[in-house]
Amino acid sequence: MDKDKLLFLQNKAIEIRKITIEMIGRLGSGxxxxxxxxxxxxxxxYYNAGKVDPKNPSDxxxxxxxxxxxxxxxxxxxxxxxxxxxxxxxxxxxxxGGTHLPSHCDMNKTVGVDMTxxxxxxxxxxxxxxxxxxxIDKKDYRVYCxxxxxxxxxxxxxxxxxxxxNMKLNNLTIFIxxxxxxxxxxxxxxxxxxxxxxxxxxxNLNTLRVNGHDIAAIDDAINAAKACKDKCTAVIMDTIKxxxxxxxxxxxxxxxxxxITEQQWREFCGKEAD
Amino acid sequence: xxxxxxxxxxxxxxxxxxxxxxxxxxxxxxxxxxxxxTERFKAQYPERFFxxxxxxxxxxxxxxxxxxxxxxxxISSFGPFATRRCYDQIFISVAYSKQNVKIVGTDPGIxxxxxxxxxxxxxDMGIMRLIPECVCVEPTDAAMLKSLMPxxxxxxxxxYIRLFRKKTEKVFEDGENFDLFKARSIKEGKDVxxxxxxxxxxxxxxxxxILKGEGIDAGVLNTYTxxxxxxxxxxxxxxxxGAIVVAENHNICGxxxxxxxxxxxxxxxVPVLSVGVNDKFGEVGKMPYLSNVYNMNVSDIAERCKQVxxxxx
Numbered sequence: 138m139d140k141d142k143l144l145f146l147q148n149k150a151i152e153i154r155k156i157t158i159e160m161i162g163r164l165g166s167g168x169x170x171x172x173x174x175x176x177x178x179x180x181x182x183y184y185n186a187g188k189v190d191p192k193n194p195s196d197x198x199x200x201x202x203x204x205x206x207x208x209x210x211x212x213x214x215x216x217x218x219x220x221x222x223x224x225x226x227x228x229x230x231x232x233x234g235g236t237h238l239p240s241h242c243d244m245n246k247t248v249g250v251d252m253t254x255x256x257x258x259x260x261x262x263x264x265x266x267x268x269x270x271x272x273i274d275k276k277d278y279r280v281y282c283x284x285x286x287x288x289x290x291x292x293x294x295x296x297x298x299x300x301x302x303n304m305k306l307n308n309l310t311i312f313i314x315x316x317x318x319x320x321x322x323x324x325x326x327x328x329x330x331x332x333x334x335x336x337x338x339x340x341n342l343n344t345l346r347v348n349g350h351d352i353a354a355i356d357d358a359i360n361a362a363k364a365c366k367d368k369c370t371a372v373i374m375d376t377i378k379x380x381x382x383x384x385x386x387x388x389x390x391x392x393x394x395x396x397i398t399e400q401q402w403r404e405f406c407g408k409e410a411d
Numbered sequence: 412x413x414x415x416x417x418x419x420x421x422x423x424x425x426x427x428x429x430x431x432x433x434x435x436x437x438x439x440x441x442x443x444x445x446x447x448x449t450e451r452f453k454a455q456y457p458e459r460f461f462x463x464x465x466x467x468x469x470x471x472x473x474x475x476x477x478x479x480x481x482x483x484x485x486i487s488s489f490g491p492f493a494t495r496r497c498y499d500q501i502f503i504s505v506a507y508s509k510q511n512v513k514i515v516g517t518d519p520g521i522x523x524x525x526x527x528x529x530x531x532x533x534x535d536m537g538i539m540r541l542i543p544e545c546v547c548v549e550p551t552d553a554a555m556l557k558s559l560m561p562x563x564x565x566x567x568x569x570x571y572i573r574l575f576r577k578k579t580e581k582v583f584e585d586g587e588n589f590d591l592f593k594a595r596s597i598k599e600g601k602d603v604x605x606x607x608x609x610x611x612x613x614x615x616x617x618x619x620x621i622l623k624g625e626g627i628d629a630g631v632l633n634t635y636t637x638x639x640x641x642x643x644x645x646x647x648x649x650x651x652x653g654a655i656v657v658a659e660n661h662n663i664c665g666x667x668x669x670x671x672x673x674x675x676x677x678x679x680x681v682p683v684l685s686v687g688v689n690d691k692f693g694e695v696g697k698m699p700y701l702s703n704v705y706n707m708n709v710s711d712i713a714e715r716c717k718q719v720x721x722x723x724x
Contacts, residue, residue, distance in 0.1 A: 197480070244479070245509055252479065253508040256499055262469045263504055266476020266484075273437070273458055273482070293500070296469035 138353045142185065146352045149219070150180040154381045155406045156215035160228040160238075162402025167231065167240070169385050170378035170392030172212030174316045175204075175283055177350050178374060179216045182281055186359045191222045194249045200278050201267045203252040205260025206285035206314065207241035208394075214238050214247065222249035258291025260284065261311065265301050268309040279363070280309045287319030290328050295340075298371070302341035306369040310362040311342070313371065314349065316378035318390045333373055342371040349374030350381075414553045414581045418574055419448045421553045422515070425560035426452050426485060430459070433564065437477055439463060439486045441470045447487045447517060447576065467492050471500035471512070478510035483564060489523070490516035490532030490573065494539055506542045506569050513563055514539075517576040519549065519609055520660030521701035523693060531693025537665030539571040540638045547638040548591065549573040549609045554583040555635060562591040573609065580613035582633075591636060594644035600630030603716045604648035604655050608634055608667050610698075611658035611686070611707070618658075618712035628652075629716055637667055642674050649679040654719040656684050658712050663687040682722035684715045 138146075153176050161167035179202075183189055187200045204213050211231060218225050223237065230236040237246050241255030251267075254260040264282035271278050284294060301309055315333065317324050324330055337344040343365045347354040355374070362370035379385030379392035382405060388395060403409070426449070430436045437459045438452045444462055453460040463470045467488055474484035487493060493516035494501070505512045516535050518524075523531040539547050546566065550556040556574075563570050582597075589595060597612070598619060607615035612633050619629040632648050634641060649655060655675060659667035663685040672683050688705045702708050 201479075203476075252476070253503065256503040259468075259472050259500055259504045262472020262500070263476035263479070265469075266473040266478070266482075267480055268476075269461065269473065270477050270480030270482055274480070293466075293468040293472065296463075296466035297472065300463050300466065300469055300473070 138356050143353050146180055146184055149184050150177050150352065151381065153180055153215045153219050156219055156228060157211050158382060158397065158402050159406045159408065160211050160215060160231045162397040162399065163229050164231045166394065166396040167211055168208040168394045169382070169397070170318070171206060171285065171314065171316070172209045173380050173382060173385060174349065174376040174378050175209055175314050176212050176381070177352050178283065178312055178355055179212060181352050181355050181359065183216045183220055186356055187281065188278060191220045191249065194222060198276055198278055201251045201264070201280045203254065203260045203264040203267070203280065203282040204242050205254050205264070205282055206257065206288050207254030207260070209283070210238070210240060210242045213242060213250065217247070217249040257285070257288040258293040261294055261297040264309060265297055265306065268306045271308050278308070281312065282309065283312045283314060286313060286315045286317060286324050286330055289313060289330055298337070298340045298342065301369040304369070305367055307366050309369050310359065311369070311371040313373050314376050315373050316376040318378045318393065320393050322390055337371045337373070341368065343368035344371050344373070346373045346375070349376035412581050413578045416553050417577045418553060418556055418579060419576050421556050422447065422574060423449050423451050425557060427455060429561060429564050430456055433483065435481055435483045436564065437461070437482045437484050439470050439474055439484055441465055441467050441488050441492070443488050447515065467497040468500045471497045472504050474512045475504035475508060475510045478512050483511055483513070485513045485515065487515035487517060489518050489526070489530050490535045491530060494532065494535040494571070498538060501569070502542055506545055510569070511567050513570045513572065515572045515574050517574045519573045519575060520688065521698055521705065521707065522575055522610065522660070524697055524701070525695050527695035528693040533662040533688045533693060534665065536573055536637050536661055536667070537669070540670065542569065544568060545638065546570040546591070546636065547573070548636045551609065551612050551633055551635050552579050552582045554585050554587050555589050558587065558589045559591055566591065575609065579610065582612050582616070589635070592639060592641065594632055594634040594636070594641040596644065597631040597633055600628040600652050602628045602652055602654070603720055604630040604632055604652040605658055605712060605716065606632045606634055606645065606648065606655055606667070606671050607658040608637065609660045611660055614709045615658050615712055617709045618716065621709065621713050622716055627716065627720065634667065634671070637670050640670050640674055642678065645671055645674045646678040649675050649681045653681050654723050655681060656686060656712060656715045656719050659685070659687040660707065661687055662690060664690050682719050684719040686712050686715050
């Protein structure tokens, strides 16, 4: 990736983190940590690697993005708002009655959201269905699915991984947000996923591993997945929960969902009073 | 009299017929293709057939994903595994997401026979009925299945089809038409109406014949679609006969009895009694044995009719 493009994407990611924090900050609390950890990936998909068009959000030929860890909704909404899928003002309505932006991703409420998620473990199967539909219709769109590490303790994830691997779904790329934290603590202490690389390889997946906050590395992985014709690709993204917001990162496990003060978000976003 | 064709044959015939015109119909199985006999679909439309293996939750999610791209997936398993086993996936990935998936649960109630309690669904319609906007239908015989399948495929949304898998009792003439959202009155009666579904319909007809010999005028109403319930037909039956017996191959708690009493209580309160499974688990056995165990015989229906008539004011 050339330097200018990388710089552009890095700046976008910072901007999108600010939108995420403002959105949750205005509400007062929410799923900060897991939204922030996937923003570099979403920035690359929506601003560089993906075939997406905010003016035609239901284009049958578009790439699909399934956020199976549905509680990262605010992170996705920030990217969508920034791309112009809906007016930026709507971020002020997160989780308020009648909003188009509910806590967990909802394809029937938010323009640009491709699949509803929130009950963990289900989105990857849906992403497989989208990839199979692409094969039936001989379309060349790609499906990107983001699963959580804690979410991967759900059995359905492994049913889906086994099927994706065996079906050699080369139009599906799976990203696991490996921040090693879940609500009750560290994944390693609760029910460890390691060795994750070996598990994915054993499921016949083209397994890649990247720093989930290095946009150039993420983009390389996406291109490697596009180039891989005989396998479905799974990208393990080593991430930091709450990345890019020091007072979120510091909270570690406590960054999953927490209260943000008005002073905190206004300072971070550089926004004076309305 | 038994139908000539097995219900599963008719099901696959219909899928093949519809798939010719409707390129969006896809079939997904979870290792029971050999039981529902969709091999013929696989042979004819291999690119539109998927077998995910023994993974019902994944089957439901894959169906939901296909639906988001305009496909119309028909998925199946034995009743308990098509519903109870993957309930949250059906609830969230399909129903809450407003996806267009058709779920077939086979071997309803005591027809699971020797597979026994683990495979014998007495609760499938009850739990599916709790999912908002889910259409729940139990086709009575081959003629009805054939008439309903195109309507099920054309309906946009989740439909649960409770399917007797083999040869069932023939109740209706070939070529008869049925409306997915209406009940079918088989016989009107002024003393009592037996409201029945599935295997209990032919038994209800027999019970009405016996009662006729005893001077009791019993009607039979087949509410094959449990949700949405044909309220007009049920209310009319309650008004006409002033007493109802519900006959179902399902737990009466949450089943057809619940669906009927919801309508009767609100529109025309009359006494309602039931023939069905009274909060019990399944067990192994052939249908005649199991009919005795759960008191689901023709004589049980006739007896209940007399009891409910005695409750009339």
